[in-house]
Amino acid sequence: MRFFGTLFGKGAEDLERTDVAVQAVVLAARTILESGGETYRAEETVMRMCNAFGMPDAEILAFPTGFTLAVRKPDGGTETRVMRIQHRRINLGMINDVNTVSRNAVAGRLTAEEALAAITDLRAHPLPPAPRQIALFALAAGAFSVMFGGGIKECLMCCLVGAVMQACMPLYAIARLPLLLVSLASGVLAAGLSGLLLSLFGGGQAAVISGAIMPLLPGLSMTNAVRDTMRGDLLSGMARATEALLSAVMLAAGVAVVLML
Amino acid sequence: MNIFVQCFACMLATMFFGMLLGQPRQTLLHTVLIGLNAYVLYLLLDGSVLAFFLCGLLAGLLCELTARLKGMATTLFLISAIIPVVPGLGLYRTMMFVAAADYPHALQVGTETLVGIGAIALGLTIATAIFANIRFPSTNNERNEQGDLHARPDHQR
Numbered sequence: 001m002r003f004f005g006t007l008f009g010k011g012a013e014d015l016e017r018t019d020v021a022v023q024a025v026v027l028a029a030r031t032i033l034e035s036g037g038e039t040y041r042a043e044e045t046v047m048r049m050c051n052a053f054g055m056p057d058a059e060i061l062a063f064p065t066g067f068t069l070a071v072r073k074p075d076g077g078t079e080t081r082v083m084r085i086q087h088r089r090i091n092l093g094m095i096n097d098v099n100t101v102s103r104n105a106v107a108g109r110l111t112a113e114e115a116l117a118a119i120t121d122l123r124a125h126p127l128p129p130a131p132r133q134i135a136l137f138a139l140a141a142g143a144f145s146v147m148f149g150g151g152i153k154e155c156l157m158c159c160l161v162g163a164v165m166q167a168c169m170p171l172y173a174i175a176r177l178p179l180l181l182v183s184l185a186s187g188v189l190a191a192g193l194s195g196l197l198l199s200l201f202g203g204g205q206a207a208v209i210s211g212a213i214m215p216l217l218p219g220l221s222m223t224n225a226v227r228d229t230m231r232g233d234l235l236s237g238m239a240r241a242t243e244a245l246l247s248a249v250m251l252a253a254g255v256a257v258v259l260m261l
Numbered sequence: 262m263n264i265f266v267q268c269f270a271c272m273l274a275t276m277f278f279g280m281l282l283g284q285p286r287q288t289l290l291h292t293v294l295i296g297l298n299a300y301v302l303y304l305l306l307d308g309s310v311l312a313f314f315l316c317g318l319l320a321g322l323l324c325e326l327t328a329r330l331k332g333m334a335t336t337l338f339l340i341s342a343i344i345p346v347v348p349g350l351g352l353y354r355t356m357m358f359v360a361a362a363d364y365p366h367a368l369q370v371g372t373e374t375l376v377g378i379g380a381i382a383l384g385l386t387i388a389t390a391i392f393a394n395i396r397f398p399s400t401n402n403e404r405n406e407q408g409d410l411h412a413r414p415d416h417q418r
Contacts, residue, residue, distance in 0.1 A: 038336065092337050093283035099334060127283060136281040143274035147267055147300075148350050210353035215278055217347055220340050226382045227336070230389055252356045259360035 018073045021053035024116035036090040039236040045102045052106045137166035145211025157197045158211040183247040187254020218244040271300045271345045279341035295323045300345040313377040316346045317384025325392040348377045
């Protein structure tokens with residue numbers, strides 16, 4: 001009987017609503033993973049949102065590089081989605097915003113349509129503008145160099161190096177450099193530019209170079225690796241630990257190559 | 262004097278780093294203070310492996326506590342709060358020794374750096390494990406016992 005009901009129009013609206021709900025859930029998981037969130041956060045968000053949208057029978061398996069999701073729809077069919085996460089970029093604000101949307105959805109304050117619209121809206125303007133990023137990177141690098149015992153001269157040099165490093169980031173994206181080569185290139189840039197400035201103006205090499213590479217050290221990957229592993233997500237934990245280790249090594253290798261010259 | 266300059270630089274560095282990662286504005290002050298605490302402890306203990314571990318533990322505990330009080334995700338606080346303690350200088354020194362082909366020293370400093378990172382991670386892990394077993398009296402039903410995630414859906418109660 002249920003089958004005929006679905007077949008003859010009664011369930012059409014239901015079906016459409018389910019479709020929107022699945023879209024919203026998939027977009028939420030994708031956004032969290034693309035912003036560098038923990039895999040367990042993506043999984044929990046999806047499970048809770050599925051529950052709230054009337055699809056309690058759902059299962060998701062997420063990795064830092066993708067996820068698969070299977071939900072049993074109210075009409076009895078199963079919907080499976082597989083998504084590859086291509087670009088990852090740390091954005092803590094985005095993780096927080098998606099979290100808020102999903103909380104509201106779970107509390108019943110947002111329908112599936114509204115949740116989908118809210119997340120789409122969030123994704124439309126993901127990051128602060130480039131000049132602001134350059135300024136922030138420069139200031140952070142300068143502050144780190146003072147932390148490592150640099151004076152005003154070292155601080156200014158480090159700011160300059162940091163600004164150039166961040167300004168080159170969009171170029172790496174255009175050239176589609178893999179993540180690890182970006183670390184290598186940044187390391188080369190940090191050491192090369194610092195070396196040039198130091199030979200012109202003199203100063204403490206350690207403070208400048210280590211200050212400039214500090215903002216690029218994979219702190220988020222390392223922390224998330226620990227947190228994922230603690231939750232029993234061994235695959236995600238290992239993947240992130242490898243990522244953290246390799247990008248630190250590549251960064252250092254870039255510096256070492258220049259220092260050897 | 263020098264220490265105060267370093268501490269001030271540490272606060273600025275934490276703040277700018279957090280802003281670079283797009284951290285929400287209302288978490289910045291907390292992060293800066295936690296980062297400062299961890300860094301002062303690190304300076305007091307003079308950079309041994311134990312110092313890294315205790316700093317990781319302190320930062321982890323404070324971040325978990327703040328996250329629960331604010332009802333926000335722990336990661337938001339943790340990432341920038343531990344950055345002052347991450348051994349960037351150690352990494353640089355390792356590479357200096359590698360570049361100078363002084364492998365015994367490179368190995369020694371490199372191992373120290375890696376062990377330091379591991380010690381921070383261990384401290385964070387223990388902090389997370391401690392808080393995973395504490396239930397906070399929830400003042401607001403959007404907060405569950407994990408604090409950093411979501412409300413429990415009604416039909417699970």
